[in-house]
Amino acid sequence: MSKIQLINQFPADETFTLDKRIRLLKKRKLEQTQEKIDAEGGLDEDDYGRVVAPDDFSFEITPTHSDGSFYGYKGWTENYTKLLAAHPLYCDPLDAFVGRGFFFLTRRKGSIWNPDHPYSDLKEAFKQYNIICGIGSDGHFTPDLRMGFELGWGGILAKLKKYQAINTAPGNAEFYESEIAVVRAIISFLNRVGDELAQLAEEECNPCLAQNLREMSGVNHAIASGAPKTLRECIQWMCWFSFLSRLYNRGPSGGQLDELLRPFYERDVQAGIIDDQTAKFYIACLLLNDTRYYQLAGPDEAGRDMASHVSYLILEAADWIDIACNLTVRVHDKMNEDFFYRSVEYLFKNKNGWPRFSGDNSLVEGFMRCGYSKELARKRLAAGCHWMSIPGMEYTLNDLVKINTAKVFEVAYYEMMHSEPDLASTELLWKYFERHLGAAVRVTAEGIKFHLTWQERNEPELVCNLLSQGPVEKGLDVTKAAVYFNMCIDGAGIATVADSFAALQQRVEQEKKISFAGLTRQLELDYQDLDGEYIRQMMLHSERYCGGDTLGDAWAVRVNELFTRLVRAECSRYPGLNFIPGWFSWANTLEFGTNVRATPNGRHSGEAINHGANPTSGFRKDGAVTAMANSIAGVQPFYGNTAPVQLEVDPGIANTPEGVSKMVNMIRTILETGNTLLNINIIDKNKILEAHRDPSKYPDLVVRVTGFTAYFAMLSPEFRQLVVDRVLAVNGDVPEGSVA
């Protein structure tokens, strides 16, 4: 049984330094990860800081609909407040903070969409083009934690009551009643936590740990309704907000961590109540608590670098705890070079995928093309796997809406071969592709509009509304009341599509090695017809995307330009909605592949499509990072969202100061040449191969899977293979002598 109140684990006379506590907390984290693997099997997503629920805890939802699920303000309020009242306290006396969750309520309720608002007219097109439509999806925008720091839960309650008195229209009543009930439940929960911690302090035999429990009790009583005043109270407040929002629906992202913490740190230092070692301990415990996405450094609204002493403390804390965490350093023209260098040093030292790096120039200039000011664009922070968000100001559906363009290609290809087989050509195919991609984008935008119309009745954002500008003031859900609606539409499969067009152009049209009809027969039979493997190899080794000025590169640029134009065109159809294109497949790379038959780029039926904006494995014999980054820079939609570069790098290349400097220059150049976001895995090839054979040997091996980091052992075998393939590809481990 998983223990969640770890009292009396040590003898009464044992003493603890902060360093010892960190080591023990990390060890416990690895044990908890193994428990999750044992209890839940592989999971191709973020760690979220969750722990396995104790055996004696159970929770049954209260359905509010005949389909057995619950929806709308009433259903969510009733179930969430019930869950909060029942949720036991996770407490580790070694930690500086309490609060871990077991699951997300969204995943316990059954159906996630209220059947009273059907969209069967859209479903056929979603299926045809393999679209992840986002209808009924939640979170994936960034609340403004500073609102919470300023008001505390008591202040938020007062604010709700104030606006309830102003907005008395019947349409607002349900919003205020629900939000007030939720905040009251939170305050009550936190007071209970404070009481329980005081009781646990009495039970704890070790005086050092008992003192920590008493301190935690005081902190929790203080922030139950009051605004946090110290760094410790601030971070405990953040931990609870993570817990509360995750418990509701997996929740949103973090924010500009250094700037969030700096006022509290500086106040504590001035008051003489904290030293740097203790501050780092608190920050390390925050990173241990949850794998939220945070940004570090970058420009403020006026363009001044925000790297501060606290930014360094965060890096040092992350180095100390050295677990999966999602820190992004924003690289810009006035960067603190020392901080940049240090961040790269840590990346190579710990090899845990943190930090990653975002490119300010491309992001800001791109977002400004949507009509926003530079000041606002600079506030749009790295906040998720591949996405940016302005804290408290926008609703986005980031990373929740995806079009499988490889599926669109398949539909276009077979329609052409069915309708005009004798005229088949890449230019004719392009016309079919253009038409079908247009249809896919149109129906996707329609789906987003549908979601925005009904999501309040389906799943209001009862937690995140509280830290957003608009909802409380207007008495409406964030899906109705956000300041900006910057709606994300991502494409997936750009390399699969571009390489397919390139292979057709090169092998069928230029070299005349095979006809369209002959190839179609092979595709239908998954390259199992006569000479199938030979033909597959021939198509596979055509000029590929990321090869460097290849046919594949040219087609990728064309595909991106089309996709971008089509997505942006939807803005005029839906005034008030700003649709932003990007290229990202998240962990859907495998699933998307299962829905696409064999493709002309030599890909077998059901094989994964390419990951995000990355090329397919074996794109070049030398696996040159620079070639890859140049090509990905060429397919940036450039409207403020990203097409990330995912790099797998051998640890040996930065084991000297000179090597680190080379990596600093590489990262800077990748981002200066038009790229938006850079995820880097530092992975020893032999280690990951061994971990793939026996994951239990490396419980602490962390990889940046797509945008998120995860314990390698937690991933499914299929996803582990995907990561291994990427590592092998950049080690030049395409088949011996292979000419890519």
Next chain:
Amino acid sequence: MAGMITEIQRFSLNDGPGIRTTVFLKGCNMECLWCHNPETISTNREIHYYENNCIGCYKCVTVCPSKAHKRIGGGHRYFPKLCITCGKCADICYASAMVMSGMVMETGAIMREILQDKAYYAGSGGGLTISGGEVFCQLPLAMELVTACGREDVPVAVETNLAFPFDYMQPLIQKLQLVMCDLKLMDGGLHKKYTGADNALIVDNIHRLSACGVPFIVRTPLVPGITDTEQNISSIAEFLQGLSGLQYYELLNFNPLGASKYKSLGKPNPFQDVRPLPEKRVQELAALAGKAGVPVRCE
């Protein structure tokens, strides 16, 4: 100007300062027994056979004019002695079982590839490295590349054995960012035995290189039992004492990665089972070299 090259490797981090592109030229005037790039020794094109990659399509059997490929007993067999290196099999072998080493490329095409990473050179202090084979075996091509790079502000370094008359090399050397040269053995007799060339010219050229003001690095590959003796390393280090322009003396551990290439070329590999030196031994040799007062680095 066209030249024979084996490979262009971008994002090269170990062939000079910063981020570089390395162009490997084909053809060398020495024949070091331990060479880990055996395909770069001959100036002629060569065929590699990677048996494991063969998918059994037998297309090579149908295109080969010299019957070097045969279908025997339900399997593919390759007879290299019959091969006339026409490359027809490699052209149609998409599975990369038959791979042609050596391609003729024009300066313009090489430059197009080099310039794709220009942004990376500028930021990192990198540029082009011309390697081999031996760069001075294709001096006219190298000269054109250096001139073209000069127009684009791309610095150029070379990796060379310096086994040519200095006056022949000097016009190119004077335009370089850096020269990386090998001095494998200080003993002239052993040098001749293992590389096929006397080292007197090389030793003299290192002196002249030092005098001409171009920064340079001297490197010794640590071949177990041959170049890794304390006497060899310390005598090379002593020779390098006080040479102006020397950036550092570098010890390169033995590279066993050429084994599959020897096999694919059907060439005997005298160092088949030789492994790199233990890290500790490399550090000891570096410390020994350091006693001569020259800066020392090791891989």
